[in-house]
Amino acid sequence: MLDEKILEVLKTNPDSYVSGEELCKQAGVSRAAIWKRIEKLREEGYEIEASPHVGYRLLRIPDTLIPGEVRWDLKAKTFGREVISYKKVDSTNDVAYGLAEKGVREGAVILAEEQSKGKGRHGRQWSSPSKGGVYMSCVLRPRMAPNEISKVTLLAAVAVASAIRRMSGLDVVIKWPNDIMSDGRKVCGILTEMKAEQDSVDFVIVGIGVNVNTPVSALPKGATSIIEELSRAGRAESHLSRVELVKNILEAFEKYYRILREEGFEPIVDAWKGLTAMLGSRIKVMLPGRTFEGQAHTVDPDGSLVVRLDSGVLEKVSSGDIVMVR
Amino acid sequence: MLDEKILEVLKTNPDSYVSGEELCKQAGVSRAAIWKRIEKLREEGYEIEASPHVGYRLLRIPDTLIPGEVRWDLKAKTFGREVISYKKVDSTNDVAYGLAEKGVREGAVILAEEQSKGKGRHGRQWSSPSKGGVYMSCVLRPRMAPNEISKVTLLAAVAVASAIRRMSGLDVVIKWPNDIMSDGRKVCGILTEMKAEQDSVDFVIVGIGVNVNTPVSALPKGATSIIEELSRAGRAESHLSRVELVKNILEAFEKYYRILREEGFEPIVDAWKGLTAMLGSRIKVMLPGRTFEGQAHTVDPDGSLVVRLDSGVLEKVSSGDIVMVR
Numbered sequence: 001m002l003d004e005k006i007l008e009v010l011k012t013n014p015d016s017y018v019s020g021e022e023l024c025k026q027a028g029v030s031r032a033a034i035w036k037r038i039e040k041l042r043e044e045g046y047e048i049e050a051s052p053h054v055g056y057r058l059l060r061i062p063d064t065l066i067p068g069e070v071r072w073d074l075k076a077k078t079f080g081r082e083v084i085s086y087k088k089v090d091s092t093n094d095v096a097y098g099l100a101e102k103g104v105r106e107g108a109v110i111l112a113e114e115q116s117k118g119k120g121r122h123g124r125q126w127s128s129p130s131k132g133g134v135y136m137s138c139v140l141r142p143r144m145a146p147n148e149i150s151k152v153t154l155l156a157a158v159a160v161a162s163a164i165r166r167m168s169g170l171d172v173v174i175k176w177p178n179d180i181m182s183d184g185r186k187v188c189g190i191l192t193e194m195k196a197e198q199d200s201v202d203f204v205i206v207g208i209g210v211n212v213n214t215p216v217s218a219l220p221k222g223a224t225s226i227i228e229e230l231s232r233a234g235r236a237e238s239h240l241s242r243v244e245l246v247k248n249i250l251e252a253f254e255k256y257y258r259i260l261r262e263e264g265f266e267p268i269v270d271a272w273k274g275l276t277a278m279l280g281s282r283i284k285v286m287l288p289g290r291t292f293e294g295q296a297h298t299v300d301p302d303g304s305l306v307v308r309l310d311s312g313v314l315e316k317v318s319s320g321d322i323v324m325v326r
Numbered sequence: 327m328l329d330e331k332i333l334e335v336l337k338t339n340p341d342s343y344v345s346g347e348e349l350c351k352q353a354g355v356s357r358a359a360i361w362k363r364i365e366k367l368r369e370e371g372y373e374i375e376a377s378p379h380v381g382y383r384l385l386r387i388p389d390t391l392i393p394g395e396v397r398w399d400l401k402a403k404t405f406g407r408e409v410i411s412y413k414k415v416d417s418t419n420d421v422a423y424g425l426a427e428k429g430v431r432e433g434a435v436i437l438a439e440e441q442s443k444g445k446g447r448h449g450r451q452w453s454s455p456s457k458g459g460v461y462m463s464c465v466l467r468p469r470m471a472p473n474e475i476s477k478v479t480l481l482a483a484v485a486v487a488s489a490i491r492r493m494s495g496l497d498v499v500i501k502w503p504n505d506i507m508s509d510g511r512k513v514c515g516i517l518t519e520m521k522a523e524q525d526s527v528d529f530v531i532v533g534i535g536v537n538v539n540t541p542v543s544a545l546p547k548g549a550t551s552i553i554e555e556l557s558r559a560g561r562a563e564s565h566l567s568r569v570e571l572v573k574n575i576l577e578a579f580e581k582y583y584r585i586l587r588e589e590g591f592e593p594i595v596d597a598w599k600g601l602t603a604m605l606g607s608r609i610k611v612m613l614p615g616r617t618f619e620g621q622a623h624t625v626d627p628d629g630s631l632v633v634r635l636d637s638g639v640l641e642k643v644s645s646g647d648i649v650m651v652r
Contacts, residue, residue, distance in 0.1 A: 319525030
């Protein structure tokens with residue numbers, strides 16, 4: 001793409017002007033064509049200084065989820081090798097699911113600035129305002145049986161929690177199975193969906209919704225955003241790069257996915273345990289038609305949560321909702 | 327539907343003529359309208375005698391998979407409450423899957439006389455010639471976790487094997503997990519597909535392909551049809567009603583599905599064991615990258631096949647292909 005070529009040239013010369021002549025030569029097009037594309041890039045939010053007789057200089061890259069920006073210098077090879085981005089979409093999971101049914105490769109990523117029907121677990125809604133969230137879905141094609149799907153969910157939670165920690169410095173923690181919390185409030189949710197035969201997974205869609213720069217007023221009760229948590233922690237940032245966060249998530253995802261394939265699920269469970277604060281805590285487990293309390297004991301090799309009831313009996317939980325009891 | 331109303335009146339008077347006047351009255355339309363519909367029904371294969379001044383008489387119902395015929399006097403309430411029929415379709419499973427994604431109710435059934443891309447397990451083809459097969463897919467919405475999906479597969483095998491036995495008198499048997507065999511040759515295959523979240527099934531599509539009146543020359547090697555097996559057994563039938571078979575399958579499916587819901591999986595496993603001939607036999611298990619032999623020992627409460635290796639060790643098999651060893 002011509003746009004990406006122009007940006008590449010400008011980005012590799014961050015501190016100097018690139019002459020129009022040089023740009024034409026490297027992009028292989030006319031001055032008029034360059035000018036037209038520069039105008040288009042400015043409309044997309046790129047700040048490009050044009051100095052007569054000197055050349056062009058890139059001043060600012062917009063923090064919109066542009067595929068070229070996500071893929072720029074991305075360390076992941078599989079995750080993000082195909083990136084499709086929407087201003088607004090019903091649900092990135094539904095779009096990814098449809099593409100996966102048509103055969104899109106593992107690692108394809110769907111991004112959106114806003115979702116009109118963002119999906120949560122069990123048919124719930126996932127609030128997806130346009131003001132600073134990241135809504136993304138990845139297509140995976142793991143060779144596994146459907147009963148191994150929890151591995152992918154836990155892996156995704158590990159990847160996203162690590163990426164948020166690395167980017168923000170916040171000590172976010174995982175709440176089983178797949179929420180990411182900061183100080184008891186939700187900053188991120190993960191929804192895993194799959195198409196499978198009885199004994200083999202066809203594909204998995206991992207949907208990730210992160211409240212990054214979202215004002216709390218735009219979020220439902222119990223939810224928070226990374227920027228809000230940073231502010232509460234007395235930090236000065238007023239903005240976190242969503243593009244960088246997406247790149248960090250993709251890179252972490254690729255790393256842990258490789259570990260799962262090469263070393264098995266145990267190191268993933270270990271990483272998960274290191275990123276949660278709930279083990280040892282008192283929790284309430286809500287299943288359809290049944291609710292009970294106990295202590296979150298551990299996570300099983302199959303990804304289930306093991307709860308120690310007050311009677312001392314250990315109970316495995318593989319679905320349901322968890323509430324932390326104070 | 328007017329057609330179904332006319333057929334209903336004719337069917338409830340099997341041995342007598344129904345006057346045109348009477349038909350008009352009961353259907354609430356004009357003589358001209360009746361005549362037009364009778365012509366259309368004849369085109370569909372219904373033999374309807376018209377005797378001047380006497381009336382109409384239904385002589386023969388075609389054995390095509392017409393929704394009205396499948397639903398006529400159907401004992402099942404849920405299975406088949408919605409029936410959609412195609413002359414030719416890519417894959418009934420794909421059609422059913424698409425409808426399920428749009429929210430079609432449990433028990434919806436897709437039928438086809440022919441499939442151009444009939445699907446077998448693991449991306450294989452299922453040969454689906456137009457000459458006498460039944461290709462059907464049912465939409466189920468069981469409240470279960472994805473790892474319980476084998477229950478549905480085994481249940482389907484029990485329902486279909488029972489229905490074939492009842493209709494044909496042939497002692498067909500189930501080969502784990504979901505083929506139905508007559509004398510070592512395949513008469514029916516079942517393909518279970520699902521959409522699921524990590525901990526809950528959204529819907530299951532059970533695809534059933536039965537070679538009913540199909541000439542063996544139209545089938546791949548190793549396959550047979552019910553009518554061929556009847557002929558080999560010295561029986562005189564030249565045709566088995568496919569509509570009746572579909573009805574029998576739907577009724578059996580509903581019965582065992584209710585048992586699963588009300589009494590659990592154990593009675594299904596028991597029924598499955600009574601319909602197989604493989605337990606105690608020597609088998610070869612083919613997994614991706616690994617093949618081993620042993621004796622088919624039993625079926626586990628979770629639907630896995632338990633194989634006794636020559637060393638005496640029991641090994642659980644939850645996927646893969648089985649070959650009977652002579």
